[in-house]
Each structure stands twice: as C-alpha cells, then as structure tokens.
Amino acid sequence: MYEEIEAAIAEVQQPRSRFQLERFVTGSHSTPEMQYYQTCLELQDMIYKYQIAKIGVQKAELKIKRLRETKDEMKELKAQETEIGLRQTRLAMIGAERELADLVEIYPFDIVKS
8 A cells, every 4th residue: 555655656756846947936037047047056956966865875775785784673673764764765856856857948048059
C-alpha cells in the first residue's frame, strides 16, 4: 500500500508548476531584462540545491552501507531511518528535476542573443 502512495506522490512532485514559474516568478517582472535576471537566479539556486542533494544521496547510501556492515541491531535501525530520509530526498529531487527542466525551457534565449 505504501508503495502505491509513494508512487502517486512521485507523480505530482514539483514545488512550483510551469504556470507558477511563468506567471509569478519570471512573469512578475515587466521587462525582458528583469525576467532574464530572475530566471538566471532561479536556475542558479535550483542547480546548486540539486547538486547538493545528489551529494547527500551518495553520503546517505554510504552511511547505510557502513551501518549495515556492523551487523549491530541499533545501527540497523539507524540505517532504516536513513533510508526513509533518502526516499524523501529522492522524491524531492524528482520535483526539482521537473522544475529545473521548466526553468531551462523558460530561460529567455532571445535576450541572450541580443
């Protein structure tokens, strides 16, 4: 049952929809230059957070592996807790990937060319 719920949550993951990004983030600025500026800032922030999350996933996977190697019952429970956090991080990364893809599409290439 939990797998079904987790799959449904993964399907809807995205902090801000394309509509929200276009209307309330970049679209909140009236000039193309400011829209460009805002899009660049959003991309910078999202890329940074995504890269940090990827490192966090690697660290969590390593931590789980090391905890399990001990064969200690308490450390096994800690490994299970870490796995729960890892699943949450991976779900958030799905949404981040979608938002990042939208931002890349929104990125105003025409302004860069002029």
